[in-house]
Amino acid sequence: MPERVDCLVVGTGPVGMVAACALAQAGLSVGLAGPEALPDRDGRTVAILDSGVKLLASLGLWGRAQDVSAPLVEMRIIDDTGSLFRAPPVTFRASELGLDAFGQNIELTDLVAQLKRVLKTQNQLQQWPETVSAFRRRDDGLMEAALSSGTIIECRMLIGADGRYSKVREFAGIQSKDWHYPQTALTAIFSHERDHDDRSTEFHTRTGPCTLVPLKGHRSSLVWMMAPKDAERWAKRSPEEFARAVERQAHSILGKMTIESKIGLVPMAGLSTDHYAKDQIAVIGEAAHVFPPIGAQGLNLGLRDIDSLLKSLNKGMDQNALQRFDADRRRDVKTRTMAVDLLNRSLLADYVPVDFARGAGLMAIGSFKPLRQFVMKRGAGF
Ligand SMILES: Cc1cc2nc3c(=O)[nH]c(=O)nc-3n(C[C@H](O)[C@H](O)[C@H](O)COP(=O)(O)OP(=O)(O)OC[C@H]3O[C@@H](n4cnc5c(N)ncnc54)[C@H](O)[C@@H]3O)c2cc1C
Incomplete structure (x- = not known):
């Protein structure tokens, strides 16, 4: 007999774990599939912006991270x-x-360890510490995910938080473009x-x-x-x-x-997708967007994906919920991917007009308070 959940989240990075917890607390029966290993302690940290910390705290996930x-x-x-x-x-x-x-x-290791600790206490969430090896859409509209152990999980909504090489994205037929710096x-x-x-x-x-x-x-x-x-x-x-x-x-x-x-x-690499959801499947976090670590945007954008997913589902758990999510994510993700890419490339350019534009931009931000506040608000995700 296959296991059954309303929603299966694939991927146990920070975004997958937070999403699974958030969806379970929103009242769905949720499954989370992905390996249990902690990320290497290699000096990588994540700066989580105020709105992200508030989201984690509201889900009871921040606690000892403080x-x-x-x-x-x-x-x-x-x-x-x-x-x-x-x-x-x-x-x-x-x-x-x-x-x-x-x-x-x-x-990052401390954050993931904290998320794992809290997830273990969430009764409404089932966890499978394995990778998903295949997906299938059935005639009745439900989807099936096959785990590496052979276990089958059926669900009506699939969330891909399985990182840059997302199999969920591929299964959904969401096109992506990637590049290297x-x-x-x-x-x-x-x-x-x-x-x-x-x-x-x-x-x-x-x-x-x-x-x-x-x-x-x-x-x-x-x-x-x-x-x-x-x-x-x-x-x-x-x-x-x-x-x-x-x-x-x-x-x-x-x-x-x-x-x-x-x-x-x-x-350093980048990735963008043409959609964030298709046919009851959504992609979030690095399954949907990757860019260089400038201005603390990567994980924060993943946390905003989750916030948007919750708001879209709150308006009604119907067929259109993921369409609302898709429409909502477009502007935010595209603008940030472009802004980070432009700034990074402008540094590498060593070309006088580009230097001039970057220097003038920074000077204007530094000396003109309303512009500085606008940039800060956008950067902080307001
Ligand atoms: C140097 C550096 C500094 C950074 N600093 C910041 C910062 O200050 N602020 C910020 O906001 N962001 C920062 N970022 C970005 C941030 O680290 C990432 O956006 C974030 O960690 C991505 O999390 P994720 O859960 O989306 O993806 P991942 O962490 O890649 O998680 C994907 C998970 O999916 C699992 N998976 C893959 N395939 C399958 C499968 N088939 N079945 C099941 N599971 C699967 C993987 O095992 C993995 O656990 C930084 C990035 C770098 C490189």
Whole structure:
């Protein structure tokens, strides 16, 4: 006999786990399928914006994450391209939006561990710690997912949170376009001499941004984008040499730095889809959109997918719910994918008119409060 749920969520990354919990709390019988392993502790953190933290808290998912996360009160951008049209540093302050903090920065492993802990307590949610190997649509309109153990789960709604190479997306016939950037991100966690004052600093360099994001205490996480060959070379150097290089790149704003984690290497890529839902199947998180880690947008967009899914279902659990979701996601996802792509490519361009436009843009944002507030609101997902 097949197992039966109203809605099957495929993928146990942060987006899949939050979505499964949210849908179960909305009253659906929900299944969650995906491997149980925790992500590697490779220095990768995620800055979750205020709206995302509020969503997690409202679902009872934030709890102990508060103890291992750090507030992000200010975000500073420093043009370090050496361009002729370099703009002065721009600082965004959460207080300008009436917030205590833009959000919270947390190690991805700690976030996933916290989500797993809470999910185990959700009675209305069935979990299968296995990958889905095949899907089938039946004549009666229901869908079937076959797990690696051979178990069959039938459902009337399928949510793909199965990441960039999503099988759910393929099964739904949702077309996607992917691309690569000539960049790899180096990730690591550092302790440092000086206080970060709850401020992240994004140095815009010719190879991409180099960002330091506050963690608890005198600690910060690093995302440094550069040419893949250079990233591989740095990852092989001694921890001391790498720490010196980061300190130099950060102009010693945090004083002496000491590496505390493994070094992670993430090749930079992008992905966009032509739809977010089709025939009772929706895709969310990196199954629907991937872009480089600039301005803390990736997971936050995934959390907004979930919020939108809940709102669409709240208007009626009918055949049109996922169409409403599809229409709602278009503008938000497309604008952010384009904005991040443009900013990243403008750094790599080394072309005078592009430098001028970027410098003038940053200068305008820095000196004109209403524009700065508009950018902050859009960035924070208001
Ligand atoms: C260096 C770096 C820094 C970042 N910093 C930030 C940040 O500060 N703020 C922010 O918002 N975002 C950030 N991001 C983006 C964020 O990390 C991602 O958007 C987010 O982790 C994606 O989560 P996801 O659940 O959509 O996908 P994934 O984490 O990829 O999860 C997909 C899951 O699906 C499972 N799966 C795949 N196939 C199957 C199958 N057939 N059956 C079952 N399960 C399957 C996989 O095992 C995996 O567990 C950053 C990204 C990088 C690379």
